[in-house]
Amino acid sequence: MSTPKTPQKPMPGNADQTPGRRPVLPWPLPALIVWSACWALFLSLRALQLPVLWSLILATSLGLAAGLRAASTWRKLFISAGFPLSLAASNLGDGLSPWVWLIPLGLLLLLYPMSAWRDAPLFPTPHGILDGLDKVAPLKCTDRILDAGCGLGAGLAELYRVYPLAQLDGVEKSWPxxxxxxxxxxxxxVRHADIWKEDWSAYSMVYMFQRPESMGPAAEKARQELSKGSWLVSLEFEAPTLKPVVVLRNRADKPVWVYRMG
Incomplete structure (x- = not known):
């Protein structure tokens, strides 16, 4: 725990070398590996005489699942779309009906709707990142916490570890x-909802892991809807118009900004 400080920005071109993170493969090697895996799966399924439609769906789904782990929206799209685009450009794609190519696009939009692209990509909350939050912001068992944009639930799991008695809600725009x-x-x-249309007034704490540009609207929404004494907690990115009570630094590269309304 420390006094508020402005988090240091990573050096340009060195995003994959952030201290404290596991080493990652240099770009575009992850994309090439995923595309190769998709092609290997597709050709293996065709060798087993699985219908071409199901082979396409399964191989595309593999690319989508791997693409979700990429560090930016464009890399997610690049990795996810690589296999179906390369199949369309190959001789193997000549025999497919034109409507079949709507399947990969539909899968991508179902998993990550266009209306949610303005929010954060799928970045999970690290384990242990909220250690000490319950000491700074103690809550009662009747208090409710909202994870705004809960993704696959890593943030909810971390909140549950820190606040095992609180009532936890999560909202997520993607149905899957x-x-x-x-x-x-x-x-x-956990509910399907838009975090910006959701009413925050019933919550004692709202937790977010969004984009830097989302924090201005989040601060304004918190001011308007959260009651006095409620908490806004942001992982990594600062709300520019709010003054934090404290900044938790359980990881040097991911500060936790803790704000109290009123």
Missing amino acids: LRLLCAWRCPFAH
């Missing part, structure tokens, strides 16, 4: 992610 999150987090009430 919402279903997976509800399955992973039976201790929380």
Whole structure:
């Protein structure tokens, strides 16, 4: 725990070398590996005489699942779309009906709706990142916490570890992610909703891991809807118009900004 400080920005071109993170493969090697894996799966399924439509769906789904782990929206799209685009450009794609190519696009939009692209990509909350939050912001068992944009539930799991008696809610714009999150987090009430249209007034704490540009609107929404004494907690990114009570630094590269309304 420390006094508020402005987090240091990573050096340009060195995003994959951030201290404290596991080493990652240099770009575009992850994309090439995923595309190769998709092609290997597709050709293996065709060798087993699985219908071409199911081979396409399964191989595309593999690319989508791997693309979710990428560090930016454009890399997610680049990795996810690589296999179906390369298949369309190959001789193997000549025999497919034109409507079949709507399947990969539909899968991508179902998993990550366009209306949610302005919010954060799927970045999970690290384990242990909220250690000490309950000492700074103590809550009662009747208090409710909202994870605004809960993804696959890593943030909810971390909140549950820190506040095991509080009532946890999660909202997620993607239907598949919402279903997976509800399955992973039976201790929380997970709903399909837009975090910006959701009413925050019933919550004693709202937790977010969004984009830097989302924090201005988040601060304004918190001012308007959260009651006096409620908490806004942001992982990594500072709300520019709010003064934090404290900044938790359990990881040097991911500060936790803790704000109290009123």
